[in-house]
Amino acid sequence: MEATPPWLRDALRFALTATASTKAPWWAHDYDAFKAAGGGDLVDPDDPGKDPRFRKLVEAILFSRRFLNTYNLVLLGVLLIFTVWHWSEKIVLHRRKRRIASTTKGDDETAHEEEAEAWSSSSSTIEGNATPPDTTAAKKIKEADETSPLLPSQRPPRVTRSVVWRPYYKLKSVLQYQPRPIPVVNKTLPTNAVSLLVLAWIGLNIFYNLYRMPLSFMYLFVFADRCGIIFITNLPLLYLLAAKNQPIKLLTGYSYESLNIFHRRVGELVCLEAFLHFLGMVAVWYGMLRHLGFTLARFIFNRVVLLGLAALIAYELIYFTSLGSFRKRWYEIFLGLHIVLQVAGLVFLWFHHHTSRPYVGISLAIFLVDRLVYRMWLKSSTHPATLEILEDDETLLLSANWEVDTKKSAVLAKNMTQGWKPNEHIFISVPSLSRKHGIQSHPFTIFSAAPTTSTQDGQGRHAWFSLLIRAQSEPGFTHSLLRHARASPNPTTQLRIRLDGPYGSSHALDLLESSSTAILIAGGSGIAVAYPLLYALLQPSPTDPESTFRSQRKVKLLWITHSLDHRLWIPEDKLKELEDWGLDVLITPPTALAGRPDAGGIVREWVEEEDVHGNARSGVVVSGPDGLVRDVRNTCAELIWRGRHVDVQVEKFGW
Template sequence: MTSGWLPSGTGGKDESREYLERLIYYILHGRVVASWFNYVILATIVVFSVIHWRQKFRDAQRRRILAKPTGNAPGVNICRSSKHRKLLSDDGSGDDIPSSSSSSTLVGKTDDTDVERQPLLGHRTATNPASRIYWSRLSRKLRAWLMYQPRPLPIVNRHLPANGITLFVLGYISVNIFLHLYDGSLLPKYAFPFADRAGYIFIVNLPLLYLLAAKNQPIKFLTGYSYEALNIFHRRVGEWMCFEAVVHSVGMVLDNIFFEVEWLRVGNFWDFFFHPLVLLGIGAFVSYELLFLTSLGSFRQRWYELFLASHVTLQIAALVFCYLHFWTARPYVLASLVIFVADRLVWRLVLKSATIQADLQILEDGKTFLLSADWNVPQVRRRWYQQLFGQSIVHGWRPMDHVFITVPSLGRTHALQAHPFTIASAAPGSGSQEQTTHAWLSLLIRAHDGFTGDLLRHARLNSTVTVRVDGPYGSADALEMLLASDTAVLVAGGSGIAVVFPMVWDLVHTHGHISKGRHIHLLWVIHSRSHRSWMPQERLDELSSAGVHVTIPEPTVEVGRPDVGGYVGELSCSALQADTEIGVVVSGPDALNRAARNACASAVGQGAKVNLRVEKFGW
């Protein structure tokens, strides 16, 4: 079969035949090895699913225990630190971090002990073996290190994620490198199979890229991580794929120019370059590299509308080019297309889309406004697919959910754009019977250039607007974590109050029977006094009356940043002394998130039982 391709001469034929056999082996075996990636991803999802559902079951058990009327939580003496900045409580009076005498519980302080939490045989007095102490200490230090977030990189000022996320991303990259190099050859004469495997590594990652980008996907149900939490991994997968695309393209060009053996060469370089197969590959390469460039943070922040439009059009073009480029890519392209179409068309435009008439109210600072609407929640029984995939915003939402809004009346430029906003109002079902049958939707919007700026200008001339709403989306993981904690701490920076307020409201009004006797703390850091208008004072007063310790420091523009790390650290120290669990949810700018995260990491390293969820700004 191959004799016509081989050079003349017996010895040359033997050597060439051996080379050709090795070449074919590296190509075909490389594709098999690259396909192992699917099993690695499946195993990873299974592991995280087991961890998530095990924790979910444990949290459910703790919620049942905490819901039993066994008396109030014991008072706690919080270890003091002179390093933290003095904070102002909501009523404006000077107040340090609340201690047992000043911190609020929903029913007050008592010395009763919760019998449900005591061991049946009492506390053991025997000293643990040295090995057990060692492994316990090592486990704490490891968990603290994984939770810790390093400082931003100097000069470029690039923010780094927590060590645990960085380690996971490095693990993902290591798996890809291993699959790229395993049982292959780095010799120049085998540059073609090396470049071919790079292309195959790219293509086996394609469904994962689209799965992580989808708003409606099974990973949320299996692992508890919602779209916004998985977004950082979506970006890293895309960046790695673009790197592999470069290796594939450059490798093919170098092989054709320098390394391809003469007796396998067909035509010159330009014949190779203008081959339909290569032109389709160039189309796919350019599409995905443009996707990468337009997805960079600097580009998204400056030209968000262009980012949205290009992301859709370039994805469609790239999938078409990949499908036509080579037949081995087609199963992965079709899988990615199914994910893309199902998410964009079936769920987002059919099942989760609704059009509402909303009111617009410009707030005190003149740059922030509320988009609000209310309606009666339909009291109908949900069908099985609605329970599985969710319904539109008309049927309600949960705390921490977000929606994507489109305002066609702003012009054709915005008619096809959808912009994300966290729902700042309490979810239907939080509180009175009236609230279970009526929905009040509020979106807190800070005006910038582009869509939000145009919507603000519209609000100055009009008090109402027609809005198409896609959603809600989100995860109840953070709320369930707080419900299973003895102390709940919610920290918001600026407009991050839109994330944490619905949660603390839900803790008090919907789950008051579970929260009874526990400490709930809300810290809201604002930049200027005008930002206080973002949250109605009567709502904060209701939380305080219900037993939530609300703390609002002086505006940072006047006194600088408060010691958020000290605030969280001392509450964590309190939990350590009481041997209770503390749940922390933080939402704000990167600096605030990092301060709270690292305070939790320090407490974990000392042995505190701290669970943390960080809701980062940005999409």
């Protein structure tokens, strides 16, 4: 860089090593005293450190370094707010659950006598949709006198809340609403609450990009430099949100899959910041260095620039291979590239810029601890399993069982040998398929009920584990698994599996247990989410087999299937067992024959018939395709707008 002016050359070199604690490369106290006395700039052509242009660039560079230190403090403040919010909500849900339990305890004598009337097979007025037929309802009609109305009121009186609480319900409804997908690209949007949070975070980063940034060409280098700093400052957040094992779940209750939408937005922003950093540096070369004899080849093949360009390519490739169109078609390639390119990008960044090393070190530590310590060691377990093809010839049932290890400590992590909780999921690897499947892991919701938390007759607990796997189009893990099962001469195929988990949040179960009416909506294989929750809600206590019949909580299930064969995913005896325990179930005709049902209308009817006086609280959990989720969520938002006590939780359907 001999051809560049001394002040510019020194400014560029200074930017490569400067940190937030770096002092200005001149006698700062003499300079400040001179300016305080009313003097002008110290100009000395023989000393570039006293050149005003050099001073301005150095001061701007140092300000960016120190200013960006506050970014993580802001994020910690936001995390603290969500932590307080989460634990306050936990306390509220716990009190509601105790209130329901105390109501149950006080009604023991009358509840047992009325148990046959309290639980009907289906309360829907839609003819022909109850499965099995509603014999209890028929008994009620038979015993009714002539003064009883033939049909209940289809729409109870509108509920109105006090003026004080009305703004709260309006705001909650607006935040819960999920807009339509973006036209043309058909991009699914989240709720308004999530969108506003994402926009607030983007606005925060724009503020850090532009605050005290003069709009002049000389400061283009400073802008490009700040884009690079924002990129590396966001790296720990990016890797933390991607980690399956991280402290955010403990603090806020949000598991990694709930945070995935934020992980993707952070990934998109850091890729944009890296690209702007590169464009800014190219503009500096074109506008300044090129005129001083600094060729493009010399600029690109400079060691610092070349390493930065390699890091940029690595992260841009991560972005493009993470797009939904690529991820769904080549999921295994996406997984492999994600790991290789992340490590490569961090290595290139480490050598690219001295300032990046603390952030790169933290990010790499998060990545390695999550992958190696937790996922491949503490949370990993191996089990023999069986694989069976179900009646539709496209769905697999993978099953295994083992004695639950109640002696092993779960201070650091809990793996599958110690059981799991309702609605949790795992990552599965099947080395017997091929070498590549031995190192790949794929997420699935656990279909079977969680092992009970108590032991009976002094015996240990036993885990009955199963996964419901819908084979997708070729190529892919599920299709390979289906092909492996079809090639077996026996109806059930023996294989060995490695499980990484369990993972997930208990928020859905907490919400349902704290509601007087628990409503679960399952679309297709979303029943894998609903069934364990139903079992946890309705299973009688080992010490009190009649406990579920005394409960004042209504439990309802709407299951929407695509074909008749899918109905067999849950054996008849298992569904009958849940109904005997009090489940009110509605299985609509297959969508392949009758089209999509009005899921929102069914939810609205169930909520209103159980909340005639406006005092009941309904909890809704939905798992299924995006269209079903949006319909149910917006129906709940409408009910909240009208003052109903409704809470809704969406469980992840696919990754």
